[in-house]
Amino acid sequence: MHQPQDQENLAHQPWYHGHLSRQKAEVLLVHDGDFLVRDSGSRGGGHPVISCRWRGSVLHFEVFRITLRPRPGRPAALFQLEEEQFPSMPALVRSYMAGQRPLSQATGAVASRPVGRQGPLRRSFSEDTLGDSPAQTEPLRARKWSSSEPANLECTGHPRQDHPGPGASARSASTLPRTGSDPMLLKTPAALGIMADSLRASDGQLHAKAPSKPPRAPSLALPDAPYCELVPRIPNAKKQAPGQRCPEPEPRWWEAEEEEEEQDGSFVRPQAEVSFCVSANPSCLLGPRNRPLEPDVLRTLRGLFLKHHPRSTALHLLLQDCQATGLLGVTRAQRRAMGVASGLELLTLPHGHHLRLEVLERYETLALAGALAVLGCTGPLEERAAALKGLVELALELRPGAVGNLPGFAAVMSALLMPQVARLERTWRQLRRSHTESALAFEQELKPLMRALEEGAGPCEPGEVALPHVAPAVRLLEGEEEPAGPLEESCGRLLRTLQGARRVARDAPRYRRAAARRLRGFQPDPLLREAFTTSFVQRLLWGSRGARAPRRERLDKFQGVLRALSQRLEPDG
Missing domain, CATH: 1.10.840.10 (Ras guanine-nucleotide exchange factors catalytic domain)
Structure with a gap:
């Protein structure tokens, strides 16, 4: 079912505050469950962050954005916190808010009460980089360019006649359609922690040579900013093409299934007492000789x-x-x-x-x-x-x-x-x-x-x-x-x-x-x-x-x- 434009457009969401500092976000969040979505300013912008108050503290969760090769009927990017991926930021927020699911398993924080913004929305990552609304990409297809070379981009084409109204999200001019077999190249800011390896751009300049086809399961890079611990996982790609399989991490000893030993039919008498109390490793919390109740x-x-x-x-x-x-x-x-x-x-x-x-x-x-x-x-x-x-x-x-x-x-x-x-x-x-x-x-x-x-x-x-x-x-x-x-x-x-x-x-x-x-x-x-x-x-x-x-x-x-x-x-x- 096709979602209305206002429902999928991030700029039309009352809980989206655009570029907002951590300090100002913490002032707006008063009660447990209060949350808002803002731009990350500490990492150069371009990062959606969910700020939520939980158990008396304000926690900040950076949302990972996975860029996909544009194809008809498929979103340009996926948005992910830990496991599940969503085609847009509004879809992610609706799912976590309606299901009362924790934003991360480590903290258990639940975003249940959106905090609306006050005043007009400033230009932000939703206009330049996210492009999570399907309605935003359609008007660009009517624009024709005679060449994909950067030297011809400034003098070719006709200006658009339809101007976005106040409050509407405008697409950045750096996102341009290409002629030829490749549908479109999206500008991906270098500050994003998650990118498709083969989609590269530099200050709005397009390479003369079309990039190679990106993998369907792009690698994830964890951010080094002081945000709450999130554990992004790529779901098992059942539709991967041969030769593009993402290696599965080896299970830990507490996850692995025990292998049944081959029974030779002979009885072996137990040899010694067995202890499972591990105490040989040096302590990270106590010194070698500690006093009681330090x-x-x-x-x-x-x-x-x-x-x-x-x-x-x-x-x-x-x-x-x-x-x-x-x-x-x-x-x-x-x-x-x-x-x-x-x-x-x-x-x-x-x-x-x-x-x-x-x-x-x-x-x-x-x-x-x-x-x-x-x-x-x-x-x-x-x-x-x-x-x-x-x-x-x-x-x-x-x-x-x-x-x-x-x-x-x-x-x-x-x-x-x-x-x-x-x-x-x-x-x-x-x-x-x-x-x-x-x-x-x-x-x-x-x-x-x-x-x-x-x-x-x-x-x-x-x-x-x-x-x-x-x-x-x-x-x-x-x-x-x-x-x-x-x-x-x-x-x-x-x-x-x-x-x-x-x-x-x-x-x-x-x-x-x-x-x-x-x-x-x-x-x-x-x-x-x-x-x-x-x-x-x-x-x-x-x-x-x-x-x-x-x-x-x-x-x-x-x-x-x-x-x-x-x-x-x-x-x-």
Whole structure:
């Protein structure tokens, strides 16, 4: 269906502000979801930029423009943020605004409320370079030139009789039709970060020799300007001509499908305990010998978590949990050593004792770190309430049906339900007053789900869940689960836990495929990825020397630290 001209003409869009500086754009964006489209002035102009306010900050997303060889029925360029490409800027904005989709997966920013411009529109990239309106190219076809040589361009042809009205977008004179087999050459400014390799021009001069045919999947060049991180990807070109195939990047270890080893029919007894806790790499956040709870490191971590959307944080946690439990990234040598294909199966076997201890250590240290994120806020009451809100939002992203990381979900919920955090009455009251939606989600949805998981009755279907909750079964197998309640009820919970562990071991390949699908295309932040490793959390909480102390001694000592912090924030009475 043909779109009306006003709907596809960028200059007619109320949210397009033309040449506007970053500072002026940030003043216009007041509420979360406010957005506008402007020209980039820091990179020489010619770049469409979406400025959007999200979570109290103004983010700037540069839109990538891919120039195509003009052909009838095909746009002159495609516009792209991360994956999907659109034939015009208005089409891109309508799609993201109507579908309430995040402009980037890393930030989760949603452009929902356009901010209209005030005053007339200045001449900008929409008039000179974009050419995204089909109606703009039609009048140029009636113009005839006797030659394509630059020397004859100034004295040949007749002036146009139809002049654009006020506010209408005028096509630049540098875009001229050619005679011969090539339909048209478009002037492409050198400042654009994305260009077709074979379309070249210099100050409006046309080459005497027609350029070679450009590839259909042009290469993308990432900008070096301080804009938000975008991950442009070229869709798989199914209609590419032979010899023009774009090389596909190799999948990362968490995306690749595991190859099934050939079975020779012989049984090999497991040789040694297998550990998936990686601690050999030097830390980028901690020094070689650090003290417990270093203030500079805590401030760095706070800024790191504020930088990322809860969805991105949840994916980082899923990646590290899958590695720590041996679900993804298991080498052939490790599989031969443990006698099974994944850590989920090893957890249920007698020689999985070391891995079970690592899983318990990770679960308990992450819960302590989550509680510290709240109890370590010594500033205003609203700061602690915001920390509670951040943990609730992270738990919502980790739940089944979302990221589906149940060990991470259980660790976050254990931090929120810890006695030292649960007793902060004024903080929880402030959460209900300032962030009512998060408080209701915690009480009505997250707490019942956590209770069901601990009783072995929660959801565990692969697909809905990428990584199942194994802590109850691990505690039971290690003799750390204390029976509670009437005998019949405790026996029922025991049988459900054992049956759940059996299902987890049986469905381990399905969980591996579900986790790989969740992480497909994910590009982790190296610092945030390190912050979720077990070894980093241990050294953060107890220091480089204290992290080597016995597990039960370390946990009891830090519980006392949390009690002291809780009492200082809200003393009894």
